[in-house]
Amino acid sequence: MRKNIVxxxxxxxxxxxxAKELVKGIRKGLKNNNFENKRVIVAPSFINLNSTVxxxxxxxxxxxxxxxxxxxxxxxTGEVAADMxxxxxxxxxxxxxxxxxxxxxxxxxxxxxxxxxxxxxNLEVIFCFGELLEDRKTEKHFEVVENQLSEGxxxxxxxxxxxVILAYEPVWAIGTxxxxxxxxxxxxxxxxxxxxxxxxxxxxxNSISILYGGSVKPAxxxxxxxxxxxxxxxxxxxxxxxxxxxxxxxxx
Ligand code: 13P
Numbered sequence: 001m002r003k004n005i006v007x008x009x010x011x012x013x014x015x016x017x018x019a020k021e022l023v024k025g026i027r028k029g030l031k032n033n034n035f036e037n038k039r040v041i042v043a044p045s046f047i048n049l050n051s052t053v054x055x056x057x058x059x060x061x062x063x064x065x066x067x068x069x070x071x072x073x074x075x076x077t078g079e080v081a082a083d084m085x086x087x088x089x090x091x092x093x094x095x096x097x098x099x100x101x102x103x104x105x106x107x108x109x110x111x112x113x114x115x116x117x118x119x120x121x122n123l124e125v126i127f128c129f130g131e132l133l134e135d136r137k138t139e140k141h142f143e144v145v146e147n148q149l150s151e152g153x154x155x156x157x158x159x160x161x162x163x164v165i166l167a168y169e170p171v172w173a174i175g176t177x178x179x180x181x182x183x184x185x186x187x188x189x190x191x192x193x194x195x196x197x198x199x200x201x202x203x204x205x206n207s208i209s210i211l212y213g214g215s216v217k218p219a220x221x222x223x224x225x226x227x228x229x230x231x232x233x234x235x236x237x238x239x240x241x242x243x244x245x246x247x248x249x250x251x252x
Pocket of ligand 1: 173177214234237
């Protein structure tokens with residue numbers, strides 16, 4: 001049975017003190033929570049990973065990185081390698097976020113390499129993808145999404161693919177306040193599962209968690225999460241306040 005997951009992508013927000021406060025608030029709110037079929041993940045910036053891992057030690061909160069370099073090590077100024085993440089206790093990495101694709105020119109080809117490096121280092125991958133507004137307007141959204149999955153992930157063998165969490169984030173819904181309707185999210189998630197069944201098999205398709213991301217808030221989370229193929233969310237803005245993030249976790 002696939003797990004429900006709520007992950008907070010803090011992006012380039014929160015200094016050390018603020019990160020500490022946020023974790024404190026989330027921990028407090030989750031004290032008596034049942035984690036049986038649920039995972040809660042937070043993704044601070046690189047510089048706050050170490051301290052966040054320490055502060056979440058005796059809790060069920062997991063810590064993810066927002067990015068990672070594809071090489072093992074070397075002369076890549078400003079970059080962070082996979083084993084530097086695992087070394088400080090990080091077990092999950094977000095790859096392919098639209099902001100990385102858009103502002104840092106990350107291509108599907110590069111992402112395929114990053115995915116390989118992450119999995120080879122026992123990092124679970126949250127793989128992000130999603131269409132631009134223009135793609136949706138021209139009804140190319142299914143094609144674009146299938147292509148992103150195919151070029152970024154479908155070189156993986158079934159066993160490795162099972163270590164990937166998918167995050168469908170339509171770019172037009174990120175940070176815009178505009179959310180995909182629950183029906184639009186369900187339609188795309190069901191399509192993704194069909195594509196996975198075709199590429200791998202039905203069992204694999206049904207075992208993969210597919211998260212929705214894009215302006216998820218306490219007010220709309222329950223309705224989106226109620227859809228059959230939506231297994232949780234990747235949350236940006238609303239993950240920066242513990243009350244909002246906790247309310248979203250409550251909605252799963
Ligand atoms: P918002 O929730 O701020 O729209 O961001 C979504 C996102 O990009 C999560 O990775």
